[in-house]
Amino acid sequence: MRGVDIDVQAASSMGIVGESGSGKTVMCRAAMGLLRGGNVRSSGSVVFDGDEIGNLPSADVRKYFGTGMAMIFQDPMTALNPVRRIGSQLAESLVIRLGMNKKAARDRAAELLALVRIPDPEATLRKFPGQLSGGMRQRVVIATAIACKPKLLFADEPTTALDVTVQAQILELLSDLRRDLNMAMALVTHDLGVVANHTDYVTVLYAGLVVEQAPTTKLFTSMRMPYTEALLKSIPRLDQPSGGRMPMIGGRLPDPTNPEPGCPFAPRCPYVQDRCRSEVPPLTTAADGHVYRCFYPIGGHG
Protein backbone atom coordinates (compact mmCIF):
# COMPACT_ATOMS: atom_id res chain seq x y z
CA MET A 1 0.00 0.00 0.00
CA ARG A 2 1.39 3.34 -0.98
CA GLY A 3 0.02 6.83 -1.15
CA VAL A 4 -3.49 6.08 -0.10
CA ASP A 5 -5.40 9.11 1.00
CA ILE A 6 -9.05 8.59 1.57
CA ASP A 7 -11.35 11.03 3.18
CA VAL A 8 -14.80 9.91 4.19
CA GLN A 9 -17.10 12.80 5.02
CA ALA A 10 -19.50 12.49 7.91
CA ALA A 11 -22.75 10.75 7.05
CA SER A 12 -21.74 10.12 3.45
CA SER A 13 -20.85 6.91 1.79
CA MET A 14 -17.64 6.22 -0.01
CA GLY A 15 -17.16 3.32 -2.37
CA ILE A 16 -13.71 1.82 -2.53
CA VAL A 17 -13.23 -0.18 -5.70
CA GLY A 18 -10.49 -2.31 -7.11
CA GLU A 19 -9.68 -5.78 -8.28
CA SER A 20 -8.92 -8.45 -5.74
CA GLY A 21 -5.41 -7.95 -4.51
CA SER A 22 -5.46 -4.23 -5.06
CA GLY A 23 -5.27 -3.56 -1.35
CA LYS A 24 -8.87 -2.87 -0.42
CA THR A 25 -9.01 -5.12 2.60
CA VAL A 26 -5.55 -4.12 3.74
CA MET A 27 -6.57 -0.49 3.57
CA CYS A 28 -9.70 -1.13 5.56
CA ARG A 29 -7.89 -2.97 8.29
CA ALA A 30 -5.06 -0.50 8.35
CA ALA A 31 -7.54 2.31 8.78
CA MET A 32 -8.94 0.54 11.79
CA GLY A 33 -5.51 -0.35 13.11
CA LEU A 34 -6.33 -4.03 12.92
CA LEU A 35 -3.18 -5.09 11.15
CA ARG A 36 -1.01 -7.16 13.40
CA GLY A 37 1.99 -9.37 13.02
CA GLY A 38 5.64 -9.06 12.16
CA ASN A 39 5.59 -8.26 8.46
CA VAL A 40 3.51 -5.14 8.68
CA ARG A 41 5.29 -1.87 8.32
CA SER A 42 2.97 1.01 8.50
CA SER A 43 3.41 4.71 8.21
CA GLY A 44 0.88 7.36 7.62
CA SER A 45 -1.94 8.74 9.59
CA VAL A 46 -5.50 7.94 10.35
CA VAL A 47 -7.49 10.90 11.48
CA PHE A 48 -10.86 10.31 12.98
CA ASP A 49 -13.10 13.12 14.08
CA GLY A 50 -10.11 15.42 14.20
CA ASP A 51 -8.10 13.02 16.35
CA GLU A 52 -4.97 11.48 14.97
CA ILE A 53 -5.31 7.82 15.85
CA GLY A 54 -2.80 6.22 13.51
CA ASN A 55 0.07 6.52 15.98
CA LEU A 56 -1.79 5.64 19.14
CA PRO A 57 -0.96 2.38 20.89
CA SER A 58 -3.53 -0.23 19.97
CA ALA A 59 -5.18 -0.23 23.39
CA ASP A 60 -6.02 3.45 22.95
CA VAL A 61 -7.36 2.99 19.44
CA ARG A 62 -9.79 0.44 20.84
CA LYS A 63 -11.87 3.12 22.45
CA TYR A 64 -12.87 4.27 18.98
CA PHE A 65 -13.95 0.82 17.93
CA GLY A 66 -17.62 0.12 18.09
CA THR A 67 -18.64 3.62 19.09
CA GLY A 68 -16.54 5.53 16.56
CA MET A 69 -15.83 3.07 13.82
CA ALA A 70 -17.04 -0.41 13.20
CA MET A 71 -16.38 -2.96 10.55
CA ILE A 72 -18.36 -5.54 8.63
CA PHE A 73 -16.36 -8.49 7.42
CA GLN A 74 -16.29 -10.22 4.10
CA ASP A 75 -17.26 -13.68 5.23
CA PRO A 76 -20.04 -13.96 7.80
CA MET A 77 -19.23 -17.65 8.19
CA THR A 78 -16.01 -16.80 9.98
CA ALA A 79 -16.83 -13.44 11.51
CA LEU A 80 -18.98 -14.79 14.31
CA ASN A 81 -17.66 -16.87 17.17
CA PRO A 82 -18.99 -20.37 16.48
CA VAL A 83 -19.15 -21.43 20.12
CA ARG A 84 -21.14 -18.55 21.55
CA ARG A 85 -24.80 -17.76 21.16
CA ILE A 86 -25.81 -14.83 18.96
CA GLY A 87 -27.35 -13.04 21.94
CA SER A 88 -24.22 -13.06 24.07
CA GLN A 89 -22.02 -11.92 21.19
CA LEU A 90 -24.36 -9.09 20.35
CA ALA A 91 -25.03 -7.98 23.91
CA GLU A 92 -21.34 -8.09 24.76
CA SER A 93 -20.41 -4.77 23.21
CA LEU A 94 -23.52 -3.15 24.65
CA VAL A 95 -22.55 -4.19 28.15
CA ILE A 96 -18.86 -3.42 27.84
CA ARG A 97 -18.83 -0.39 25.58
CA LEU A 98 -22.10 1.27 26.55
CA GLY A 99 -22.27 0.05 30.14
CA MET A 100 -25.77 -1.36 29.81
CA ASN A 101 -26.94 -3.93 32.31
CA LYS A 102 -27.47 -7.49 31.08
CA LYS A 103 -31.23 -7.25 30.83
CA ALA A 104 -31.27 -3.97 28.92
CA ALA A 105 -28.51 -5.21 26.63
CA ARG A 106 -30.51 -8.29 25.78
CA ASP A 107 -33.62 -6.28 24.94
CA ARG A 108 -31.53 -3.92 22.85
CA ALA A 109 -29.92 -6.92 21.10
CA ALA A 110 -33.37 -8.15 20.10
CA GLU A 111 -34.21 -4.67 18.80
CA LEU A 112 -31.01 -4.63 16.78
CA LEU A 113 -31.86 -7.97 15.21
CA ALA A 114 -35.27 -6.60 14.29
CA LEU A 115 -33.55 -3.54 12.85
CA VAL A 116 -31.52 -5.69 10.47
CA ARG A 117 -34.77 -7.42 9.51
CA ILE A 118 -34.22 -10.79 11.08
CA PRO A 119 -37.52 -12.53 11.58
CA ASP A 120 -38.09 -13.80 15.12
CA PRO A 121 -35.25 -11.96 16.90
CA GLU A 122 -35.96 -13.56 20.28
CA ALA A 123 -35.38 -17.08 18.95
CA THR A 124 -32.31 -15.96 17.01
CA LEU A 125 -30.67 -14.59 20.16
CA ARG A 126 -30.54 -18.11 21.56
CA LYS A 127 -29.05 -19.67 18.43
CA PHE A 128 -25.47 -20.47 17.58
CA PRO A 129 -24.02 -18.98 14.37
CA GLY A 130 -23.91 -22.46 12.83
CA GLN A 131 -27.68 -22.60 12.91
CA LEU A 132 -28.13 -19.56 10.65
CA SER A 133 -27.80 -19.13 6.90
CA GLY A 134 -25.06 -16.93 5.43
CA GLY A 135 -27.43 -14.02 4.79
CA MET A 136 -28.80 -14.18 8.33
CA ARG A 137 -25.31 -14.31 9.77
CA GLN A 138 -24.29 -11.26 7.79
CA ARG A 139 -27.32 -9.48 9.24
CA VAL A 140 -26.10 -10.45 12.70
CA VAL A 141 -22.63 -9.12 11.85
CA ILE A 142 -24.21 -5.87 10.71
CA ALA A 143 -26.28 -5.70 13.90
CA THR A 144 -23.12 -6.19 15.94
CA ALA A 145 -21.31 -3.48 13.99
CA ILE A 146 -24.05 -0.89 14.44
CA ALA A 147 -24.75 -1.87 18.06
CA CYS A 148 -22.86 1.08 19.51
CA LYS A 149 -23.98 3.56 16.84
CA PRO A 150 -20.63 4.11 15.14
CA LYS A 151 -20.04 7.25 13.11
CA LEU A 152 -18.15 5.37 10.44
CA LEU A 153 -18.83 1.88 9.19
CA PHE A 154 -16.33 -0.06 7.11
CA ALA A 155 -18.01 -2.70 5.00
CA ASP A 156 -15.38 -4.97 3.48
CA GLU A 157 -17.02 -6.72 0.53
CA PRO A 158 -20.06 -7.41 2.68
CA THR A 159 -21.83 -9.47 0.03
CA THR A 160 -19.18 -11.40 -1.91
CA ALA A 161 -19.51 -14.49 0.24
CA LEU A 162 -23.30 -14.53 -0.02
CA ASP A 163 -25.86 -15.93 -2.38
CA VAL A 164 -26.65 -13.66 -5.30
CA THR A 165 -30.27 -13.44 -4.19
CA VAL A 166 -29.46 -12.06 -0.75
CA GLN A 167 -26.69 -9.72 -1.90
CA ALA A 168 -29.13 -7.05 -3.02
CA GLN A 169 -31.10 -7.29 0.23
CA ILE A 170 -28.00 -6.82 2.35
CA LEU A 171 -26.84 -3.80 0.34
CA GLU A 172 -30.30 -2.31 0.52
CA LEU A 173 -30.27 -2.84 4.27
CA LEU A 174 -26.89 -1.17 4.63
CA SER A 175 -28.00 1.86 2.61
CA ASP A 176 -31.15 2.22 4.68
CA LEU A 177 -29.34 1.84 7.98
CA ARG A 178 -26.75 4.39 6.94
CA ARG A 179 -29.46 6.90 6.18
CA ASP A 180 -31.50 6.17 9.32
CA LEU A 181 -28.56 6.13 11.71
CA ASN A 182 -26.72 9.00 10.03
CA MET A 183 -23.49 7.03 9.69
CA ALA A 184 -20.69 7.42 7.24
CA MET A 185 -19.88 4.26 5.35
CA ALA A 186 -16.87 3.04 3.47
CA LEU A 187 -18.09 0.31 1.16
CA VAL A 188 -15.31 -1.83 -0.21
CA THR A 189 -16.15 -3.79 -3.32
CA HIS A 190 -14.89 -4.94 -6.68
CA ASP A 191 -18.28 -4.30 -8.23
CA LEU A 192 -18.81 -0.93 -9.86
CA GLY A 193 -22.51 -1.68 -10.12
CA VAL A 194 -22.77 -1.78 -6.34
CA VAL A 195 -20.87 1.49 -6.12
CA ALA A 196 -23.19 3.16 -8.62
CA ASN A 197 -26.27 2.34 -6.56
CA HIS A 198 -25.07 2.75 -3.01
CA THR A 199 -22.40 5.41 -2.68
CA ASP A 200 -21.89 9.17 -2.94
CA TYR A 201 -18.15 9.13 -3.60
CA VAL A 202 -15.87 6.60 -5.20
CA THR A 203 -12.21 5.86 -4.70
CA VAL A 204 -10.59 3.51 -7.16
CA LEU A 205 -7.58 1.59 -5.93
CA TYR A 206 -5.01 -0.08 -8.10
CA ALA A 207 -2.01 -1.99 -6.76
CA GLY A 208 -2.30 -0.26 -3.43
CA LEU A 209 -2.50 3.20 -4.98
CA VAL A 210 -5.41 5.56 -5.18
CA VAL A 211 -5.84 6.10 -8.91
CA GLU A 212 -9.11 7.98 -9.13
CA GLN A 213 -11.48 9.69 -6.76
CA ALA A 214 -14.69 11.51 -7.61
CA PRO A 215 -18.34 11.84 -6.72
CA THR A 216 -20.10 8.72 -7.92
CA THR A 217 -22.24 10.36 -10.59
CA LYS A 218 -19.25 12.17 -12.03
CA LEU A 219 -17.12 9.08 -12.09
CA PHE A 220 -19.60 7.24 -14.24
CA THR A 221 -20.25 10.11 -16.64
CA SER A 222 -16.72 11.38 -17.07
CA MET A 223 -14.08 9.02 -15.84
CA ARG A 224 -10.48 10.01 -16.26
CA MET A 225 -8.51 6.87 -15.44
CA PRO A 226 -7.94 4.28 -18.15
CA TYR A 227 -8.05 1.70 -15.35
CA THR A 228 -11.54 2.72 -14.26
CA GLU A 229 -12.69 2.50 -17.83
CA ALA A 230 -11.28 -0.99 -18.15
CA LEU A 231 -12.94 -1.97 -14.89
CA LEU A 232 -16.29 -0.67 -16.11
CA LYS A 233 -15.97 -2.47 -19.42
CA SER A 234 -15.35 -5.74 -17.65
CA ILE A 235 -18.80 -5.71 -16.04
CA PRO A 236 -21.23 -7.92 -17.91
CA ARG A 237 -24.14 -5.76 -19.02
CA LEU A 238 -27.70 -6.84 -19.53
CA ASP A 239 -28.43 -4.17 -22.12
CA GLN A 240 -25.77 -5.37 -24.50
CA PRO A 241 -25.99 -8.44 -26.67
CA SER A 242 -24.32 -11.34 -24.99
CA GLY A 243 -22.49 -14.09 -26.77
CA GLY A 244 -19.39 -12.04 -27.37
CA ARG A 245 -16.38 -12.73 -25.21
CA MET A 246 -16.68 -10.98 -21.91
CA PRO A 247 -14.10 -8.24 -21.98
CA MET A 248 -11.42 -8.83 -19.40
CA ILE A 249 -8.60 -6.64 -18.35
CA GLY A 250 -5.59 -8.32 -19.85
CA GLY A 251 -2.50 -8.97 -17.81
CA ARG A 252 -2.13 -9.25 -14.07
CA LEU A 253 -1.72 -7.00 -11.11
CA PRO A 254 1.88 -5.98 -10.51
CA ASP A 255 3.70 -7.61 -7.63
CA PRO A 256 3.24 -5.20 -4.73
CA THR A 257 6.41 -6.24 -2.96
CA ASN A 258 8.51 -5.53 -6.02
CA PRO A 259 7.09 -2.50 -7.79
CA GLU A 260 8.44 -1.63 -11.22
CA PRO A 261 9.14 1.95 -12.15
CA GLY A 262 6.45 3.95 -13.84
CA CYS A 263 2.68 3.85 -13.78
CA PRO A 264 1.56 0.61 -12.15
CA PHE A 265 -1.13 0.18 -14.80
CA ALA A 266 1.25 0.68 -17.71
CA PRO A 267 1.66 -3.00 -18.65
CA ARG A 268 -2.11 -3.34 -19.10
CA CYS A 269 -3.07 0.14 -20.23
CA PRO A 270 -4.37 0.65 -23.80
CA TYR A 271 -3.22 4.29 -23.78
CA VAL A 272 0.27 3.67 -22.51
CA GLN A 273 3.04 6.02 -23.69
CA ASP A 274 6.80 5.96 -23.11
CA ARG A 275 6.59 8.36 -20.23
CA CYS A 276 4.26 6.04 -18.32
CA ARG A 277 6.97 3.39 -18.10
CA SER A 278 9.56 5.57 -16.40
CA GLU A 279 7.64 7.90 -14.09
CA VAL A 280 4.86 7.32 -11.60
CA PRO A 281 2.08 9.74 -12.44
CA PRO A 282 1.21 11.99 -9.51
CA LEU A 283 -2.27 12.37 -8.11
CA THR A 284 -3.78 15.30 -9.94
CA THR A 285 -6.79 17.24 -8.77
CA ALA A 286 -8.83 18.77 -11.54
CA ALA A 287 -10.61 22.08 -11.15
CA ASP A 288 -13.87 20.28 -10.45
CA GLY A 289 -12.38 18.26 -7.62
CA HIS A 290 -12.01 15.09 -9.65
CA VAL A 291 -8.81 13.32 -8.54
CA TYR A 292 -6.86 11.00 -10.82
CA ARG A 293 -3.40 9.53 -11.30
CA CYS A 294 -2.61 9.50 -15.00
CA PHE A 295 -0.47 11.42 -17.50
CA TYR A 296 -2.95 10.99 -20.27
CA PRO A 297 -6.41 10.94 -18.76
CA ILE A 298 -9.47 10.22 -20.82
CA GLY A 299 -11.05 13.47 -21.92
CA GLY A 300 -7.83 15.37 -21.30
CA HIS A 301 -6.77 17.26 -18.20
CA GLY A 302 -9.86 19.07 -17.08
Place this chain on the structure above:
Amino acid sequence: MKAKTTSIVDVLKRLAQLLLVVIGATFLLSLLLRLLPVGLKELYVTGLFEEDRQRQIKELGLDRNAFSYYLHWLWDFVRGDFGRIVLPGGGGESVASHVGRALPKTLQLVFYTQIFALAVAIPLGILSAYRAGRRTDRFVSYGLFTAASVPNFVLGLLLALIVGAKLEWLPPLGYVPISESFVDHIRGMVLPVLSLGIPLIASYTRLLRTDVIATLREDFVTMAVAKGLSDRRILFTHVLRPSSVTLLTAAALNMGALIGGSLVIERVFSIPGLGTEIGFAIFGRQYFALQAYVALVAVGYVVFNSVIDVIVGIVDPRTRERRGA
Protein backbone atom coordinates in the same frame (compact mmCIF):
# COMPACT_ATOMS: atom_id res chain seq x y z
CA MET B 1 -27.26 -26.65 8.82
CA LYS B 2 -29.90 -27.77 11.25
CA ALA B 3 -29.47 -27.94 14.95
CA LYS B 4 -29.04 -31.47 16.15
CA THR B 5 -30.64 -32.06 19.47
CA THR B 6 -29.44 -35.03 21.45
CA SER B 7 -32.27 -37.53 21.42
CA ILE B 8 -32.82 -40.53 23.64
CA VAL B 9 -31.81 -42.74 20.74
CA ASP B 10 -28.41 -41.05 20.59
CA VAL B 11 -27.87 -41.55 24.30
CA LEU B 12 -28.83 -45.21 24.08
CA LYS B 13 -26.54 -45.69 21.10
CA ARG B 14 -23.71 -44.13 23.03
CA LEU B 15 -24.37 -46.34 26.05
CA ALA B 16 -24.45 -49.44 23.86
CA GLN B 17 -21.09 -48.44 22.43
CA LEU B 18 -19.63 -47.99 25.90
CA LEU B 19 -20.91 -51.36 26.99
CA LEU B 20 -19.36 -53.03 23.96
CA VAL B 21 -16.01 -51.42 24.69
CA VAL B 22 -16.06 -52.51 28.31
CA ILE B 23 -17.11 -56.06 27.43
CA GLY B 24 -14.49 -56.34 24.71
CA ALA B 25 -11.74 -55.06 26.98
CA THR B 26 -12.60 -57.26 29.94
CA PHE B 27 -12.98 -60.35 27.78
CA LEU B 28 -9.53 -59.88 26.29
CA LEU B 29 -8.27 -59.37 29.81
CA SER B 30 -9.70 -62.68 30.97
CA LEU B 31 -8.16 -64.42 27.96
CA LEU B 32 -4.80 -62.93 28.85
CA LEU B 33 -5.02 -64.58 32.21
CA ARG B 34 -5.15 -67.94 30.47
CA LEU B 35 -2.25 -67.08 28.21
CA LEU B 36 0.06 -66.31 31.11
CA PRO B 37 3.20 -68.40 30.97
CA VAL B 38 2.47 -69.53 34.50
CA GLY B 39 0.31 -72.54 35.15
CA LEU B 40 -2.51 -71.08 37.19
CA LYS B 41 -3.29 -74.47 38.62
CA GLU B 42 0.29 -75.01 39.74
CA LEU B 43 0.31 -71.56 41.25
CA TYR B 44 -2.90 -71.49 43.17
CA VAL B 45 -4.10 -75.03 43.62
CA THR B 46 -2.25 -76.11 46.70
CA GLY B 47 -4.59 -78.59 48.37
CA LEU B 48 -2.97 -81.80 49.42
CA PHE B 49 -6.03 -83.94 48.99
CA GLU B 50 -7.72 -84.44 45.70
CA GLU B 51 -10.98 -83.25 47.26
CA ASP B 52 -9.47 -79.89 48.27
CA ARG B 53 -7.82 -79.55 44.90
CA GLN B 54 -11.09 -80.03 43.07
CA ARG B 55 -12.82 -77.50 45.33
CA GLN B 56 -10.09 -74.90 44.71
CA ILE B 57 -10.16 -75.43 40.96
CA LYS B 58 -13.90 -74.92 41.01
CA GLU B 59 -13.68 -71.81 43.18
CA LEU B 60 -11.18 -70.21 40.83
CA GLY B 61 -13.22 -71.20 37.79
CA LEU B 62 -10.27 -73.02 36.28
CA ASP B 63 -12.45 -75.96 35.26
CA ARG B 64 -14.42 -73.89 32.80
CA ASN B 65 -13.50 -72.98 29.24
CA ALA B 66 -12.48 -69.39 28.52
CA PHE B 67 -15.92 -68.29 27.45
CA SER B 68 -17.94 -69.69 30.28
CA TYR B 69 -15.28 -68.50 32.71
CA TYR B 70 -15.66 -64.98 31.37
CA LEU B 71 -19.44 -64.98 31.67
CA HIS B 72 -19.24 -66.09 35.29
CA TRP B 73 -16.57 -63.55 36.01
CA LEU B 74 -18.61 -60.78 34.35
CA TRP B 75 -21.72 -61.69 36.32
CA ASP B 76 -19.75 -61.51 39.58
CA PHE B 77 -17.97 -58.33 38.54
CA VAL B 78 -21.22 -56.53 37.74
CA ARG B 79 -22.55 -57.42 41.18
CA GLY B 80 -19.41 -56.03 42.79
CA ASP B 81 -17.92 -59.40 43.64
CA PHE B 82 -14.31 -59.17 42.56
CA GLY B 83 -13.17 -62.45 44.07
CA ARG B 84 -10.70 -62.92 46.88
CA ILE B 85 -7.03 -62.51 47.44
CA VAL B 86 -5.83 -66.06 46.97
CA LEU B 87 -3.94 -67.44 49.94
CA PRO B 88 -2.35 -70.83 50.12
CA GLY B 89 -5.03 -73.13 51.37
CA GLY B 90 -7.81 -70.79 50.21
CA GLY B 91 -9.75 -67.98 51.86
CA GLY B 92 -8.39 -64.41 52.00
CA GLU B 93 -9.73 -60.93 52.05
CA SER B 94 -12.20 -59.98 49.35
CA VAL B 95 -10.74 -57.91 46.52
CA ALA B 96 -13.77 -55.62 46.76
CA SER B 97 -12.75 -54.41 50.20
CA HIS B 98 -9.23 -53.67 48.90
CA VAL B 99 -10.78 -51.69 46.08
CA GLY B 100 -13.04 -49.84 48.49
CA ARG B 101 -10.02 -48.69 50.48
CA ALA B 102 -7.65 -47.98 47.59
CA LEU B 103 -9.82 -46.54 44.82
CA PRO B 104 -10.87 -43.24 46.48
CA LYS B 105 -7.23 -42.36 47.16
CA THR B 106 -6.23 -42.92 43.56
CA LEU B 107 -9.25 -41.02 42.25
CA GLN B 108 -8.38 -38.09 44.48
CA LEU B 109 -4.79 -38.13 43.29
CA VAL B 110 -5.79 -38.31 39.64
CA PHE B 111 -8.44 -35.61 39.86
CA TYR B 112 -6.30 -33.20 41.84
CA THR B 113 -3.56 -33.74 39.29
CA GLN B 114 -5.86 -33.00 36.33
CA ILE B 115 -7.27 -29.91 37.98
CA PHE B 116 -3.82 -28.66 38.92
CA ALA B 117 -2.39 -29.35 35.45
CA LEU B 118 -5.30 -27.66 33.66
CA ALA B 119 -5.34 -24.71 36.05
CA VAL B 120 -1.68 -24.02 35.29
CA ALA B 121 -1.68 -25.02 31.61
CA ILE B 122 -4.67 -22.91 30.52
CA PRO B 123 -3.26 -19.50 31.47
CA LEU B 124 0.24 -20.55 30.36
CA GLY B 125 -1.02 -21.82 27.00
CA ILE B 126 -3.00 -18.67 26.36
CA LEU B 127 -0.14 -16.47 27.43
CA SER B 128 2.42 -18.19 25.25
CA ALA B 129 0.08 -18.15 22.24
CA TYR B 130 -0.66 -14.47 22.79
CA ARG B 131 3.07 -13.79 22.96
CA ALA B 132 3.94 -16.38 20.31
CA GLY B 133 7.56 -16.10 19.21
CA ARG B 134 8.37 -13.48 21.81
CA ARG B 135 10.50 -13.82 24.89
CA THR B 136 7.70 -14.91 27.23
CA ASP B 137 6.71 -17.67 24.83
CA ARG B 138 10.25 -18.97 24.48
CA PHE B 139 10.81 -18.78 28.21
CA VAL B 140 7.65 -20.80 28.90
CA SER B 141 8.40 -23.41 26.27
CA TYR B 142 12.02 -23.97 27.37
CA GLY B 143 10.92 -24.17 30.98
CA LEU B 144 8.24 -26.70 30.23
CA PHE B 145 10.48 -28.70 27.96
CA THR B 146 12.97 -29.08 30.77
CA ALA B 147 10.28 -29.96 33.29
CA ALA B 148 8.72 -32.53 30.97
CA SER B 149 11.99 -34.30 30.29
CA VAL B 150 12.28 -35.35 33.93
CA PRO B 151 10.40 -38.63 34.48
CA ASN B 152 7.67 -38.27 37.09
CA PHE B 153 9.15 -40.73 39.58
CA VAL B 154 12.51 -38.90 39.51
CA LEU B 155 10.62 -35.66 40.05
CA GLY B 156 8.70 -37.35 42.87
CA LEU B 157 11.85 -38.58 44.56
CA LEU B 158 13.54 -35.21 44.21
CA LEU B 159 10.54 -33.41 45.65
CA ALA B 160 10.19 -35.89 48.50
CA LEU B 161 13.88 -35.53 49.26
CA ILE B 162 14.26 -31.75 49.00
CA VAL B 163 10.88 -30.24 49.87
CA GLY B 164 9.86 -33.12 52.11
CA ALA B 165 12.90 -34.45 53.93
CA LYS B 166 15.47 -31.61 53.75
CA LEU B 167 13.32 -28.48 53.98
CA GLU B 168 10.53 -30.23 55.86
CA TRP B 169 7.91 -27.95 54.31
CA LEU B 170 5.58 -30.78 53.42
CA PRO B 171 5.29 -34.40 54.49
CA PRO B 172 7.59 -36.47 52.25
CA LEU B 173 5.23 -39.43 52.34
CA GLY B 174 2.00 -40.77 53.68
CA TYR B 175 -1.68 -40.24 53.12
CA VAL B 176 -4.21 -38.53 55.40
CA PRO B 177 -7.91 -38.96 54.61
CA ILE B 178 -10.08 -35.85 54.31
CA SER B 179 -12.22 -37.01 57.21
CA GLU B 180 -9.23 -36.87 59.53
CA SER B 181 -7.84 -33.47 58.63
CA PHE B 182 -8.53 -31.57 55.44
CA VAL B 183 -5.41 -29.43 55.73
CA ASP B 184 -3.14 -32.42 56.29
CA HIS B 185 -4.89 -34.24 53.46
CA ILE B 186 -4.07 -31.43 51.04
CA ARG B 187 -0.54 -31.03 52.43
CA GLY B 188 0.10 -34.70 51.83
CA MET B 189 -1.23 -34.53 48.29
CA VAL B 190 0.84 -31.54 47.14
CA LEU B 191 4.05 -33.38 46.32
CA PRO B 192 2.46 -36.38 44.56
CA VAL B 193 0.22 -34.06 42.54
CA LEU B 194 3.21 -31.91 41.57
CA SER B 195 5.21 -34.94 40.43
CA LEU B 196 2.35 -36.28 38.33
CA GLY B 197 1.15 -32.89 37.13
CA ILE B 198 4.27 -31.04 36.04
CA PRO B 199 5.02 -33.29 33.04
CA LEU B 200 1.31 -33.04 32.09
CA ILE B 201 1.41 -29.25 32.17
CA ALA B 202 4.05 -29.28 29.46
CA SER B 203 1.96 -31.26 26.99
CA TYR B 204 -1.30 -29.47 27.87
CA THR B 205 0.29 -26.06 27.43
CA ARG B 206 1.74 -27.00 24.08
CA LEU B 207 -1.61 -28.31 22.79
CA LEU B 208 -3.53 -25.26 23.93
CA ARG B 209 -0.90 -22.89 22.55
CA THR B 210 -1.19 -24.40 19.06
CA ASP B 211 -4.98 -24.20 19.06
CA VAL B 212 -5.09 -20.69 20.46
CA ILE B 213 -2.65 -19.50 17.79
CA ALA B 214 -4.95 -20.97 15.14
CA THR B 215 -8.02 -19.38 16.70
CA LEU B 216 -6.32 -15.98 16.95
CA ARG B 217 -6.11 -15.93 13.15
CA GLU B 218 -9.89 -16.25 12.82
CA ASP B 219 -12.01 -13.38 11.61
CA PHE B 220 -14.23 -13.47 14.64
CA VAL B 221 -11.25 -12.53 16.79
CA THR B 222 -10.52 -9.55 14.56
CA MET B 223 -14.19 -8.72 14.82
CA ALA B 224 -14.01 -8.87 18.59
CA VAL B 225 -11.09 -6.46 18.43
CA ALA B 226 -13.15 -4.23 16.17
CA LYS B 227 -15.90 -4.28 18.78
CA GLY B 228 -13.48 -2.54 21.09
CA LEU B 229 -13.04 -5.35 23.62
CA SER B 230 -9.86 -5.67 25.64
CA ASP B 231 -7.29 -8.33 24.77
CA ARG B 232 -7.82 -10.12 28.07
CA ARG B 233 -11.55 -10.34 27.53
CA ILE B 234 -11.11 -11.52 23.95
CA LEU B 235 -8.66 -14.25 25.00
CA PHE B 236 -10.83 -15.64 27.75
CA THR B 237 -14.33 -15.21 26.33
CA HIS B 238 -13.78 -15.58 22.60
CA VAL B 239 -10.61 -17.57 22.10
CA LEU B 240 -10.35 -20.08 24.93
CA ARG B 241 -13.53 -22.03 24.33
CA PRO B 242 -13.16 -22.75 20.62
CA SER B 243 -9.50 -23.65 21.28
CA SER B 244 -10.03 -26.10 24.10
CA VAL B 245 -11.36 -29.22 22.37
CA THR B 246 -7.96 -30.80 21.73
CA LEU B 247 -6.94 -30.03 25.29
CA LEU B 248 -10.01 -31.65 26.81
CA THR B 249 -9.67 -34.71 24.63
CA ALA B 250 -6.03 -35.01 25.60
CA ALA B 251 -7.00 -34.73 29.26
CA ALA B 252 -9.40 -37.64 28.81
CA LEU B 253 -6.86 -39.77 26.98
CA ASN B 254 -4.30 -39.01 29.66
CA MET B 255 -6.49 -40.65 32.25
CA GLY B 256 -4.98 -44.06 31.45
CA ALA B 257 -1.42 -42.75 31.57
CA LEU B 258 -2.18 -40.96 34.83
CA ILE B 259 -3.40 -44.12 36.50
CA GLY B 260 -0.27 -45.85 35.24
CA GLY B 261 1.80 -42.97 36.57
CA SER B 262 0.06 -43.05 39.92
CA LEU B 263 1.11 -46.68 40.24
CA VAL B 264 4.68 -45.48 40.60
CA ILE B 265 4.02 -42.19 42.39
CA GLU B 266 1.82 -43.87 45.00
CA ARG B 267 4.72 -46.10 45.87
CA VAL B 268 7.16 -43.20 46.03
CA PHE B 269 4.89 -41.35 48.46
CA SER B 270 3.45 -44.40 50.22
CA ILE B 271 -0.14 -43.73 49.28
CA PRO B 272 -2.11 -46.96 49.61
CA GLY B 273 -4.12 -46.41 46.45
CA LEU B 274 -5.09 -48.57 43.51
CA GLY B 275 -1.63 -48.19 42.01
CA THR B 276 -0.11 -49.66 45.13
CA GLU B 277 -2.66 -52.48 45.06
CA ILE B 278 -1.87 -53.18 41.42
CA GLY B 279 1.80 -53.29 42.33
CA PHE B 280 1.14 -55.76 45.14
CA ALA B 281 -1.04 -57.84 42.85
CA ILE B 282 1.67 -58.03 40.18
CA PHE B 283 4.52 -58.89 42.54
CA GLY B 284 2.34 -61.15 44.67
CA ARG B 285 1.03 -62.93 41.60
CA GLN B 286 -2.54 -62.12 42.53
CA TYR B 287 -3.68 -62.42 38.93
CA PHE B 288 -7.36 -62.65 39.74
CA ALA B 289 -7.26 -59.48 41.81
CA LEU B 290 -5.20 -57.86 39.07
CA GLN B 291 -7.88 -58.75 36.55
CA ALA B 292 -10.48 -56.94 38.67
CA TYR B 293 -8.27 -53.86 39.15
CA VAL B 294 -7.46 -53.54 35.47
CA ALA B 295 -11.10 -54.06 34.53
CA LEU B 296 -12.05 -51.25 36.91
CA VAL B 297 -9.44 -48.96 35.38
CA ALA B 298 -10.85 -49.77 31.92
CA VAL B 299 -14.40 -49.00 33.03
CA GLY B 300 -13.28 -45.76 34.66
CA TYR B 301 -11.37 -44.79 31.54
CA VAL B 302 -14.40 -45.33 29.31
CA VAL B 303 -16.75 -43.50 31.67
CA PHE B 304 -14.40 -40.56 32.02
CA ASN B 305 -13.99 -40.31 28.26
CA SER B 306 -17.72 -40.12 27.70
CA VAL B 307 -18.07 -37.46 30.38
CA ILE B 308 -15.43 -35.43 28.54
CA ASP B 309 -17.32 -36.02 25.28
CA VAL B 310 -20.39 -34.42 26.80
CA ILE B 311 -18.33 -31.51 28.15
CA VAL B 312 -16.71 -30.98 24.75
CA GLY B 313 -20.17 -30.85 23.18
CA ILE B 314 -21.19 -28.11 25.58
CA VAL B 315 -17.97 -26.16 25.22
CA ASP B 316 -17.94 -26.29 21.43
CA PRO B 317 -21.34 -26.72 19.75
CA ARG B 318 -19.62 -27.25 16.40
CA THR B 319 -18.61 -30.74 17.48
CA ARG B 320 -22.26 -31.56 18.14
CA GLU B 321 -23.12 -30.55 14.58
CA ARG B 322 -20.24 -32.53 13.16
CA ARG B 323 -21.26 -35.64 15.00
CA GLY B 324 -24.88 -35.14 13.97
CA ALA B 325 -23.96 -34.72 10.31
